[in-house]
Amino acid sequence: MAIELDAFDCKLLMEVQRDAQIPQSELGARVNLSTAAVNRRLRRLADEGVIDRYAAIVSPEKTGHPITVVANVEVESEQIDLLDAMKRTFARCPQVQQCYYVAGEWDFVLILAVRDMDQYTELTRQLFFSNNNVKRFKTLVSMSRVKVGLEVPLVASAE
Amino acid sequence: MAIELDAFDCKLLMEVQRDAQIPQSELGARVNLSTAAVNRRLRRLADEGVIDRYAAIVSPEKTGHPITVVANVEVESEQIDLLDAMKRTFARCPQVQQCYYVAGEWDFVLILAVRDMDQYTELTRQLFFSNNNVKRFKTLVSMSRVKVGLEVPLVASAE
DNA sequence: TCTGAAAATGGACCTTT
DNA sequence: AAAGGTCCATTTTCAGA
Numbered sequence: 001m002a003i004e005l006d007a008f009d010c011k012l013l014m015e016v017q018r019d020a021q022i023p024q025s026e027l028g029a030r031v032n033l034s035t036a037a038v039n040r041r042l043r044r045l046a047d048e049g050v051i052d053r054y055a056a057i058v059s060p061e062k063t064g065h066p067i068t069v070v071a072n073v074e075v076e077s078e079q080i081d082l083l084d085a086m087k088r089t090f091a092r093c094p095q096v097q098q099c100y101y102v103a104g105e106w107d108f109v110l111i112l113a114v115r116d117m118d119q120y121t122e123l124t125r126q127l128f129f130s131n132n133n134v135k136r137f138k139t140l141v142s143m144s145r146v147k148v149g150l151e152v153p154l155v156a157s158a159e
Numbered sequence: 160m161a162i163e164l165d166a167f168d169c170k171l172l173m174e175v176q177r178d179a180q181i182p183q184s185e186l187g188a189r190v191n192l193s194t195a196a197v198n199r200r201l202r203r204l205a206d207e208g209v210i211d212r213y214a215a216i217v218s219p220e221k222t223g224h225p226i227t228v229v230a231n232v233e234v235e236s237e238q239i240d241l242l243d244a245m246k247r248t249f250a251r252c253p254q255v256q257q258c259y260y261v262a263g264e265w266d267f268v269l270i271l272a273v274r275d276m277d278q279y280t281e282l283t284r285q286l287f288f289s290n291n292n293v294k295r296f297k298t299l300v301s302m303s304r305v306k307v308g309l310e311v312p313l314v315a316s317a318e
Numbered sequence: 319t320c321t322g323a324a325a326a327t328g329g330a331c332c333t334t335t
Numbered sequence: 336a337a338a339g340g341t342c343c344a345t346t347t348t349c350a351g352a
Contacts, residue, residue, distance in 0.1 A: 033339080034341080036341080037338075037339055040339090
């Protein structure tokens with residue numbers, strides 16, 4: 001599953017994870033490679049799926065979704081088709097940014113971006129109260145987004 | 160704080176959130192705008208901070224970080240400088256992808272990408288056990304990343 | 319909205335290990 | 336073979352009329 005990455009790959013990935021707009025020529029200068037080599041490596045990394053995709057990161061505040069909510073959910077039954085249905089429901093909801101199926105005290109952890117608490121209340125109806133397989137859920141409202149990203153740690157030494 | 164977005168802005172943002180590599184000419188065709196207009200709008204959205212940045216999304220699995228962990232942390236004291244120190248510690252840790260300071264049963268929610276459980280154990284030492292202000296913490300290990308992203312919901316009708 | 323210049327990407331081809 | 340470098344064609348971005 002994991003793919004061999006040399007020091008050049010790691011450095012390139014670290015850069016483009018932070019900023020995908022750096023021109024390949026500039027990347028080449030930073031890691032000591034020609035632009036063509038940078039181009040080939042980035043293409044290879046994308047083909048191999050190491051780079052999943054390139055995306056614009058949009059500010060939730062500026063777009064009127066200032067509230068981040070973490071919701072923990074416990075299910076009634078772990079029957080596979082019930083779980084799959086829940087996963088689909090959660091994944092389909094646009095306000096759900098992330099959904100993890102976890103082991104521990106809870107079964108699901110959701111991260112939501114909402115306009116206000118009214119919208120969240122409405123979502124709890126849709127996602128939790130109207131779902132018979134939700135046993136209970138607990139809400140944590142974020143007061144500050146200390147760090148938000150999807151960056152993967154890549155020490156340059158990793159092989 | 161929030162910025163006025165018309166239907167064109169919303170459509171463009173939806174597209175580039177999913178895929179930032181679509182050429183502006185193609186975006187123009189999709190939303191019915193000239194490439195120049197698309198160019199101007201994207202630049203404006205970036206200048207205004209609506210688009211925070213462009214980033215490559217890297218696969219944690221392919222880079223050898225297959226385990227996602229959610230850690231809930233309760234602090235001993237909410238003294239402001241102690242909290243700030245914790246926030247900085249969490250934010251600085253490369254394995255911490257996200258850190259939210261929350262209200263509710265816990266004080267912090269962390270999302271971590273780790274190589275294996277040994278690495279997580281080591282991180283709990285660094286981040287939690289060696290920190291006097293951590294009262295207790297609870298770990299949830301993700302078995303499946305049902306949905307992972309930072310996409311902000313943007314219905315085309317939003318004003 | 320159109321046109322054109324500047325920049326960036328990505329392929330061809332050759333060289334090195 | 337595998338990967339790097341140089342050079343060049345194509346595509347994309349982006350500013351001015």
